Amino acid sequence: xxxxxxxxxxxxxxxxxxxxxxxxxxxxxxxxxxxxxxxxxxxxxxxxxxxxxxxxxxxxxxxxxxxxxxxxxxxxxxxxxxxxxxxxxxxxxxxxxxxxxxxxxxxxxxxxxxxxxxxxxxxxxxxxxxxxxxxxxxxxxxxxxxxxxxxxxxxxxxxxxxxxxxxxxxxxxxxxxxxxxxxxxxxxxxxxxxxxxxxxxxxxxxxxxxxxxxxxxxxxxxxxxxxxxxxxxxxxxxxxxxxxxxxxxxxxxxxxxxxxxxxxxxxxxxxxxxxxxxxxxxxxxxxxxx
Amino acid sequence: xxxxxxxxxxxxxxxxxxxxxxxxxxxxxxxxxxxxxxxxxxxxxxxxxxxxxxxxxxxxxxxxxxxxxxxxxxxxxxxxxxxxxxxxxxxxxxxxxxxxxxxxxxxxxxxxxxxxxxxxxxxxxxxxxxxxxxxxxxxxxxxxx
Numbered sequence: 001x002x003x004x005x006x007x008x009x010x011x012x013x014x015x016x017x018x019x020x021x022x023x024x025x026x027x028x029x030x031x032x033x034x035x036x037x038x039x040x041x042x043x044x045x046x047x048x049x050x051x052x053x054x055x056x057x058x059x060x061x062x063x064x065x066x067x068x069x070x071x072x073x074x075x076x077x078x079x080x081x082x083x084x085x086x087x088x089x090x091x092x093x094x095x096x097x098x099x100x101x102x103x104x105x106x107x108x109x110x111x112x113x114x115x116x117x118x119x120x121x122x123x124x125x126x127x128x129x130x131x132x133x134x135x136x137x138x139x140x141x142x143x144x145x146x147x148x149x150x151x152x153x154x155x156x157x158x159x160x161x162x163x164x165x166x167x168x169x170x171x172x173x174x175x176x177x178x179x180x181x182x183x184x185x186x187x188x189x190x191x192x193x194x195x196x197x198x199x200x201x202x203x204x205x206x207x208x209x210x211x212x213x214x215x216x217x218x219x220x221x222x223x224x225x226x227x228x229x230x231x232x233x234x235x236x237x238x239x240x241x242x243x244x245x246x247x248x249x250x251x252x253x254x255x256x257x258x259x260x261x262x263x264x265x266x267x268x269x270x271x272x273x274x275x276x277x278x279x280x281x282x283x284x285x286x287x288x289x290x
Numbered sequence: 291x292x293x294x295x296x297x298x299x300x301x302x303x304x305x306x307x308x309x310x311x312x313x314x315x316x317x318x319x320x321x322x323x324x325x326x327x328x329x330x331x332x333x334x335x336x337x338x339x340x341x342x343x344x345x346x347x348x349x350x351x352x353x354x355x356x357x358x359x360x361x362x363x364x365x366x367x368x369x370x371x372x373x374x375x376x377x378x379x380x381x382x383x384x385x386x387x388x389x390x391x392x393x394x395x396x397x398x399x400x401x402x403x404x405x406x407x408x409x410x411x412x413x414x415x416x417x418x419x420x421x422x423x424x425x426x427x428x429x430x431x432x433x434x435x
């Protein structure tokens with residue numbers, strides 16, 4: 001993993017196995033797509049953080065506020081100086097989402113366990129159903145306004161970015177990108193009134209950044225994908241998006257930390273916002289059969 | 291009281307953490323898939339496309355009784371628990387009982403707000419799929435709600 005530009009943000013399963021008992025300053029956090037996976041068994045000592053019921057505000061479409069975030073972390077025994085290691089299901093997709101949210105509130109030492117749950121299980125490492133109890137942490141979250149210009153894009157910025165023809169990465173599946181999906185019978189209603197993508201966006205499905213075992217691809221392979229095929233440069237100002245900003249957190253993570261891009265923002269309104277906005281430009285490459 | 295109503299009532303009486311544990315219990319009670327279903331699943335047949343999680347359903351109506359066989363990957367215990375509830379509630383009932391069941395089971399179980407819209411959409415579509423297939427296979431125009 002030393003090959004990456006900022007290798008310190010990735011730790012191996014072996015590292016977690018050896019450091020998980022350092023409970024005074026290391027906290028392992030599981031964040032999954034599935035609501036019950038943590039309950040079905042987790043890394044001994046790990047705490048759960050759910051992307052819906054913990055990280056999202058129940059009323060407004062946004063993250064929880066600063067106070068709620070502080071409370072969440074303190075309850076899990078996390079303080080400002082804690083090393084927080086995220087892991088989860090589906091190639092760490094939700095672990096990267098939680099990582100991104102922690103950065104939004106200015107948490108300094110965040111890491112991702114390379115390979116996530118899948119690799120931990122493949123290596124037959126210990127799992128438990130026991131929920132740990134830690135002494136309450138002491139947390140003061142940064143105002144998210146500070147990190148926002150660096151890592152988060154709202155719709156107006158995304159629109160300006162599109163008009164300025166700056167690089168946009170669409171990390172959804174090829175069917176979602178082309179606009180075909182809603183034309184297929186029996187497919188889930190995507191919650192958007194229009195299909196297609198933001199004009200000028202390049203399609204790089206998020207999972208292309210990962211190997212079969214859930215780990216990230218090598219720096220060389222990632223460079224081939226994003227720099228070669230996609231034509232990006234690490235000095236580019238990039239906005240990544242997907243459907244609700246979760247899959248694009250993984251792409252944000254790979255570009256920012258593994259390849260050292262200077263400015264990548266995650267458009268967390270993503271397609272469920274863009275595809276419902278009145279009057280914004282949309283490109284559709286799929287042509288329905290007459 | 292139908293079996294589904296009983297299960298919903300069981301969830302209603304619990305706090306949030308207990309609800310998760312009960313759902314996990316259900317996920318572990320879904321019977322192992324036997325042959326010939328396993329071969330069909332491995333060949334990619336009977337997968338329902340509405341759900342991001344691999345969910346496989348065999349739905350039939352025999353002698354006016356609903357029969358559901360299901361398989362869900364163990365790495366998706368939430369969906370697996372919910373499918374297990376539907377199998378337990380609806381296996382062996384008359385098609386009209388499925389048709390008359392509420393469409394918003396997860397909300398009635400008190401889990402909707404914790405699941406969020408994205409997860410709910412996939413799981414509710416499983417209910418719709420079963421209702422539709424039961425209606426189609428029962429040969430009568432059973433209204434679905």
